[in-house]
């Protein structure tokens with residue numbers, strides 16, 4: 001892909017037909033395209049109503065045209081947006097006209113964001129945040145992604161990278177000026193305190209990665225229990241549609257099914273599984289194997305049974321994570337039945353007890369203060385590089401082989417951080433030495 005030479009265009013709004021469709025154009029031929037389509041380039045950043053014409057002058061539509069000159073645009077290039085009527089034929093005609101223009105071609109998936117990254121308008125973490133923001137379905141997913149897309153996480157990582165660079169500059173200075181009498185003996189000593197603090201900060205941040213993953217990907221809740229306990233009935237009840245087959249035949253469910261729920265603004269991914277029992281049926285056995293795999297990856301298991309005298313520990317089949325014990329089909333029993341042996345009693349026939357069950361599930365959601373900034377790592381990719389950065393700082397702290405080796409470990413730590421944001425730090429150590437070390441000299 002040649003960056004910066006082609007001018008790209010795409011329908012940037014959602015499915016058609018729609019009231020308004022937004023066509024985005026980016027690249028050096030944007031002005032020419034506007035002249036050809038709209039008879040001129042409108043004033044920058046001002047919505048202007050213009051006829052939109054095909055190459056032979058036929059009016060295809062009238063719409064609002066916006067021009068964003070480089071570098072103050074989403075991609076950093078010359079950009080334009082055409083807000084036209086969202087009929088399929090109208091949009092098709094406008095896109096076809098654009099495709100006929102010299103130097104223009106349809107954009108590839110993610111190409112606008114890619115250009116924004118290439119031109120330095122966004123770093124990788126922000127690009128990922130933007131992708132998450134577009135995909136966000138719950139309020140917490142939106143908050144997490146918005147913080148990341150707006151650069152909250154990047155600012156944190158950049159501030160860490162700066163501290164590493166500063167530390168290396170101080171070490172360099174000490175190495176360079178150590179033999180001069182008028183330089184204090186150990187300029188570098190104070191930076192090790194900061195490196196210890198930084199190492200701890202990265203450690204704590206990594207500890208929050210689990211929360212970030214739960215917010216972004218959802219709390220994984222697995223419904224398990226013996227055949228006919230009412231597992232699929234519960235999934236359907238919460239999904240408000242017939243996702244899973246329900247019959248009175250034990251062993252109905254074999255494949256693991258899931259639905260996504262919104263619980264208090266958090267995404268919850270609820271899994272229905274095959275009932276756990278000894279069986280000779282090969283298909284059912286495979287289903288049970290999958291149940292156990294799901295349980296192993298669960299954040300929470302809802303253990304269901306319709307037997308008030310259930311042996312719950314035996315039912316867990318070795319799973320040791322968080323469990324909510326749910327007694328089902330409460331409509332079939334005397335309501336005065338003692339509930340001491342379970343955590344919730346429900347009926348999917350009457351709906352009784354379901355709110356209490358959801359409250360118990362909500363207790364397992366991350367504890368996030370209202371209005372707080374969600375600067376949490378969300379991806380395995382981030383976690384791996386951050387862990388690498390921490391290890392290199394630890395090496396530098398523990399190293400007894402001299403300042404130059406320690407400085408090298410810090411350089412590697414900075415590189416690992418740079419991989420997260422995709423910023424290859426151009427460090428000018430001398431600049432820092434002269435601006436910070438030599439003040440007053």
Ligand SMILES: Nc1nc2c(ncn2[C@@H]2O[C@H](COP(=O)(O)OP(=O)(O)OP(=O)(O)O)[C@@H](O)[C@H]2O)c(=O)[nH]1
Nearest residue numbers: 227228229230231232233251252253275347348349
């Ligand atoms: N009375 C009553 N019957 C229920 C309730 N929930 C489920 N059932 C019935 O119990 C039977 C089994 O329900 P399922 O939801 O298929 O149970 P399951 O645990 O998914 O069963 P398998 O997939 O075979 O393991 C069906 O006949 C349901 O109609 C309930 O709350 N009250």
Ligand SMILES: [K+]
Nearest residue numbers: 228247249252
């Ligand atoms: K069943």
Ligand SMILES: [Mg+2]
Nearest residue numbers: 231232252253
């Ligand atoms: Mg089932």
